[in-house]
Amino acid sequence: MGPVRGSRRRKRADKSAAAAAGVQGSGDWWVDFSARIAGHLSIPEEPINFESIFKVSRKTFDYICSLVRDELMAKVSHLAFSDGKILSVEDQVAVALRRLNSGESLLNIGVSFGINHSTVSQVTWRFVEAMEERGIQHLKWPNCHEIEISKYKFHTLWGLPNCCGAIDTTHIMMCLPSVDTSSKVWIDHERKHSMILQAIIDPDMRFRDIVTGWPGSMNEPPVLCSSGFFKMCEKGTRLNGEQVKLGNGVEVREYIIGDSGFPLLPWLITPYQGKDLSNAEIEFNKIHFAARGVAQRALARLKDTWRIIQGEMWRPDKHRLPRIILVCCLLHNIVIDIENEVRDEMPLLQEHDTSYKQQFCDTTDNEGIILRDKLAEYLSG
Incomplete structure (x- = not known):
């Protein structure tokens, strides 16, 4: 019929x-x-x-x-x-x-x-x-074409040449019973129970690499060093693309940027610390801070949209919580991938860890110092 x-x-x-x-x-x-x-x-x-x-x-x-x-x-x-x-x-x-x-x-x-x-x-x-x-294909390190787009956007938007991403960490609140003998390891430096999420984010606020599951008591350096991303960078199998020539024949390798809680490495550039900074160093820090804001906004957006990881998780299963965090990151990326737009209505200074003080890491690598100085000279020129 x-x-x-x-x-x-x-x-x-x-x-x-x-x-x-x-x-x-x-x-x-x-x-x-x-x-x-x-x-x-x-x-x-x-x-x-x-x-x-x-x-x-x-x-x-x-x-x-x-x-x-x-x-x-x-x-x-x-x-x-x-x-x-x-x-x-x-x-x-x-x-x-x-x-x-x-x-x-x-x-x-x-x-x-x-x-x-x-x-x-x-x-x-x-x-x-x-x-x-x-859905795991929506969270992966960018291919050659995608990494070139990321580098172009970091350069166009903030002036940073050959930058591949921004790294940051946030705390996922937990509420553990006092009778849990293992709960002390989850107490962070703000005396709260939390789990760490470390993320590397592209200029469109996509999560490109994440590490989670570690207790909030850990600082950024050991979480970073435990990651597969760190090990690949140290072996030279990641952030190993072509160098970019700046003025006067100066070349810079691929790198990511992070705040002062991370170590300064040949492939991870952090801001200058201290009070007696030169004009070039001050200008570099301003640009570095503005570019790093994309990671802060991405984490703030993640917590604001997927609120199961925003507030305190009551008696969470410590084995399941990392998987829930992963899926929330996948959903965050899917929204960007499918809707073909960045939902970035949040102000620049939106925080994802409002009650946490900035941590500082004194670890520096000489190659990282040289690269940062090259970038500061280029940006000031």
Whole structure:
């Protein structure tokens, strides 16, 4: 039997109505799901906006569903709403994204979506496992073409030649019970329980390399030295691209930039320290600080969007938390990759570790000193 005459016109009309209601591009799933949510909201008359709930566009949401669909469907699932309806892939992704971006308790998410809090927990972890398997390609060191784009942007925006990225660390708060004998190792220098996230970020605020899982009691140098990135740089298998010629025949190698908590290395350039700085050194620090801001904003954006890692995690599983952090970084990158834009509405000085004081590292390498001086002379000229 062929299609009923006029059905296409009705479908177009339905899409127009959905767009007018603020859910442009939505399909039957969203219409049904939004109606289901409305029945559990405290103010059901308030219009439900897709992006306000999931912190991603519908286009990105559909892409995430396509990534994890096979993994989620491969596992037999009897997870259901309170009315007995089995959760679809889209339902599971919606629940998991809401759990990750709101930071609300399992109970609150369950009440909002009309499911049991244990179901929220199961769905979220199934999603995390699927994202680890299917989404990891969105967090990788840039290829030759991509690294050239990054270097071009660092040079164009801030004047830094041959710069490949900015490195920074942030603390993921934890709330551990005092009876936990291992909890002392997680106490950082601000007397809080935390886990470290170290990230290298490109000029578009993508995470290009991350290290997490280490206790907050560790400072930046040992976390850096434990990373595969550090070992590759020391062996000469990373940041080993062509040198760039500056004026007077001076050449500079590839490098990244970081704050004063990191050691000054041949491939990691930190700002000048001390009070009696020359004009060239002061100018270099200003430019270095401005360029380094892209890493601060990326980490602030990560915590602001995926709030499960913004506040204190109550009795977190120390083995699962690094995997949750990884997936939040993957989602951060996917938003940039799919929507083809940088959501950078935050002010330049937005902080991601507001209560933490700047740490200082005195370790310097002579080659790093020489490179920094070359850059300072070039920028002052």
